[in-house]
């Protein structure tokens with residue numbers, strides 16, 4: 001949870017004050033540990049902030065929980081982050097991308113190679 005995500009949630013909650021689900025989400029989000037954004041400047045689009053935070057290697061070893069299919073597709077293209085989402089109230093881990101599968105196969109193959 002970054003400052004950009006929190007700001008977006010607060011903005012959405014202020015625009016939809018009767019939306020109890022959003023209100024509960026904001027309340028739960030306030031309990032989650034906040035991390036510092038990896039970009040400079042002020043707040044940016046939360047999706048961009050998440051992608052920026054993960055970077056090319058996901059060095060922070062984070063996972064992303066989102067039901068936003070566009071964000072999931074963007075994250076799949078990076079191929080270094082586990083993605084979780086809800087389908088009919090069941091938490092599901094997204095299938096690893098082809099890119100990630102290939103990386104893992106190469107890594108496993110290298111483990112079998114003799115070292116000098």
Ligand SMILES: [Zn+2]
Nearest residue numbers: 002004037049
């Ligand atoms: Zn940010």
